[in-house]
Amino acid sequence: MRSLDYIGTGCCAGSANAKNDYTTMLGKHQLSSEKTELDRVSHWENVYSTKQTTEVSWFEAEPTTSLNVLDQLLPQGGRIIDVGGGASFLVDRLVEKGNWDVTVLDIASTAIKHTRKRLGEVAGDVHWICEDITETKQLMKYEVWHDRAVFHFLTNPIDRQAYLDRLNESLIGGGYVLVATFAPDGPEKCSGLPVCRYSVDELANLLGKEFKLSTNSQLVHLTPTGKIQQFTLAVFQKV
Ligand SMILES: C[S@@+](CC[C@H](N)C(=O)[O-])C[C@H]1O[C@@H](n2cnc3c(N)ncnc32)[C@H](O)[C@@H]1O
Numbered sequence: 001m002r003s004l005d006y007i008g009t010g011c012c013a014g015s016a017n018a019k020n021d022y023t024t025m026l027g028k029h030q031l032s033s034e035k036t037e038l039d040r041v042s043h044w045e046n047v048y049s050t051k052q053t054t055e056v057s058w059f060e061a062e063p064t065t066s067l068n069v070l071d072q073l074l075p076q077g078g079r080i081i082d083v084g085g086g087a088s089f090l091v092d093r094l095v096e097k098g099n100w101d102v103t104v105l106d107i108a109s110t111a112i113k114h115t116r117k118r119l120g121e122v123a124g125d126v127h128w129i130c131e132d133i134t135e136t137k138q139l140m141k142y143e144v145w146h147d148r149a150v151f152h153f154l155t156n157p158i159d160r161q162a163y164l165d166r167l168n169e170s171l172i173g174g175g176y177v178l179v180a181t182f183a184p185d186g187p188e189k190c191s192g193l194p195v196c197r198y199s200v201d202e203l204a205n206l207l208g209k210e211f212k213l214s215t216n217s218q219l220v221h222l223t224p225t226g227k228i229q230q231f232t233l234a235v236f237q238k239v
Helices: 018-050 064-073 090-097 109-125 157-170 200-207
Strands: 078-083 100-106 127-130 142-148 171-182 211-222 228-238
Touching: 018 109, 064 090, 064 142, 064 171, 064 211, 064 228, 078 090, 090 100, 090 109, 100 109, 109 127, 142 157, 157 171, 157 200, 171 200, 171 211, 200 211, 200 228
Parallel strands: 078 100, 078 142, 100 127, 142 171
Antiparallel strands: 171 228, 211 228
């Protein structure tokens, strides 16, 4: 897990403290990055090794919202990456549609194993990347970048910037980023880890002027144990 040292006041990239956090914590981050990276991997491997994929709080039986948004944006399909796809059924549904070239990236090899097994033979039609999104060098060019409940785990500005750099490099002009994070009134933690919660304006500020807001909504997710979680869903188009 990330050291609590990295969690700025308010834990929000849109805060005025973000830049200062970055400057003062850079040295510390470099010293401990190897350890924290290992911690992050082992956290997620442990989650997917010890829990059923249907019992994790973020489980959704059908990725209906994402599919509806994608149908509206790109009915013809295209190349998409599901960042931190975990054991989500999004890949199953996109492969079934037949007009999507799908990449699933996740830090946890166990999650990828679960999903590949479930897909069976058609898993061969999907590109799989088992890496940290803040470090990967394996990205291609995509028409859509999909992230449900991953970006909000990046609680230090260095990781957020690394994520945004990868997004900028790999999303084509005119492409879309669909991001769902906990909303300002959402939970402060997920899977035992602290998260940053975002409004749509905070997400827009982080992404910068190169990304134009296409659509957004507040979502409510019901966890398998019946808890309600408020999400911000935002779709931006790269100018
Ligand atoms: C809350 S789960 C969401 C899973 C999936 N997006 C869904 O909607 O079901 C977060 C996922 O992101 C992955 N993850 C967390 N940090 C990551 C990182 N830095 N790079 C890549 N994947 C990461 C975890 O392994 C996990 O599968």
